[in-house]
Amino acid sequence: MKTFGRAGWALALVLATATQAQAQKAYGPGVTDSEVKIGQTMPYSGPASSFSAIGKAMSAYFAKINAEGGVNGRKINLISLDDGYSPPRAVEQTRRLVESDEVFAIVGTFGTPTNFAIQKYLNAKKVPSLFLGTGADRISEPQTYPWSMGWQPNNHAKGVIYAKYILKERPQARIAVLYQNDDFGRDYAKGFRDGLGDKASMIVKELSYELTEPTVDSQLQILRATGADVFLDLSTPKFSAQAIRRVAETKWTALHLLSDASGSIASVLEPAGLDNSKGVISVAFRKDPNDPAWENDAGMKEYLAFMRTYMPDANVHESYNVFGYATAQTFVHVLEQCGDNLTRENLMAQARSIRGLALPMLLPGIVIHTSATQPTPINQEQIVQFDGKRWVPVGEVISADK
Incomplete structure (x- = not known):
């Protein structure tokens, strides 16, 4: 009887510890112990298809992160769909990402007309739409659109x-x-x-x-x-x-x-x-891989090594690859800050709490900083x-x- 009692207490302790550990985790849609599922649309076809390099570079960078073990033990699963730079198609594809694929967030969708088309929908659904590829002011208006955030300096x-x-x-x-x-x-x-x-x-x-x-x-x-x-x-x-x-x-x-x-x-x-x-x-605001001034720069060497390994067929001199690479790095930073509190609310809170983040491919002196009143991550430029x-x-x- 005494032995049974000790075993019972041991089992209760194990169960309590497991329950406590589980309670420390908070997950939104698209998140498990092993994965964070995010989505975006890109102009892989149509008149703005050259910008699709941004989405390809983001996918490649997340593949690099996944090969290194992911973020806090979770792999990033980016579902990147073609919108043809068409606002109606962007709406259709974004609805699929949210309602069928049940992504955690939209990250890096490119284009002003496409982002305008999906902004009200995503905010009504309270889906984070982060580091969007547009300089339009309307994308970063937290009073009106609290779930939206651009990335580059706005116009x-x-x-x-x-x-x-x-x-x-x-x-x-x-x-x-x-x-x-x-x-x-x-x-x-x-x-x-x-x-x-x-x-x-x-x-x-x-x-x-x-x-x-x-x-x-x-x-x-x-x-x-x-x-x-x-x-x-x-x-x-x-x-x-x-x-x-x-x-x-x-x-x-x-x-x-x-x-x-x-x-x-x-x-x-x-x-x-x-x-x-x-x-x-x-x-x-970002380094140009065409500029010989960066030939011996550590950040440029790191970027070129990434390109050789994860995008061997891409043009290393295409600056849109740099854009996607740095955008993906920004999201990884925010994901790291979230820890195991992977709710959509906390993702937005962490995205609005970036302090002095210097990325390897940003120009010297340019850092990423956000707050509740400063929703645009990059607010500096080099003449x-x-x-x-x-x-x-x-x-x-x-x-x-x-």
Whole structure:
């Protein structure tokens, strides 16, 4: 009888310990002791298919993490579906991820129109949608959309950063502004005006253009006639290449600032003419694998080793791979911070509690920081200037924060 009693107490102790350990774990949909299931949609087909490199790089990075044992013992299962850069298809595929695949969260979905299309649905379902690939301001409005968060600097923040640069370097400037008449251009232009504050009178003329217009020649003619000595060009690649050529042809000597959306040497500056592009200013926040300045950089070496092992057939010089790689690293960091409390509520809480995270492929001085009132992880940019061959850093990193 005495022996039975001791065995009973031992069994009760084991059961109590197991129950306590289990009680310390809290799981949302898509989470088990061995897996965290997440989803995204990407333009693997359609007009924006070049951006699908982001999703491929994220999948490859999670494969690397899984091969190393996962995060807190759990493998990351990313289900990445094609949306063709079509908002209706993005909605259809996202509903499948949430309602059929029962993913824990949406992570890294690319594109402004596609993310706009799914934002209300995901927030109504209280599904975290993290580190989304868009600079649209609306994606990171916690009062209205508490379950959404972008990743890169938003367009308003970039406008503020440009304003800070001009106020410091050209305080007496006369500024002409060209912007695309959509959320991208309007957010960027508003950020610039807000950044100038009571110096907004430095803007002598603002003009917009529609995506359906064949050229922006008429707008450039009017802006040049103002005598402006700074030209803020918030256009997308096709129109930026036109503007660079036209500015050179008309010998307009204004300092030409490009949106970062048009920073591609291959897609914008080469078609515009490298000589014409010399001296153009833009912004950057991540390292460029094309830049020989990073040849001996530890972060770049780590990235290139990853590419050789996990994406051997991909173009190592494609900057969208860097984007996906760093986005995936950000999510892994948040997942690590969650521990065994893997509820959707805690995932959002940890995503809004990132403090000074420096990633290997972000430019020196740029760190990820979030809070309840700062929902955009990256809020800094490095001003860069094209020297005829590559983008060269100018001055110090600038933050959009006051």
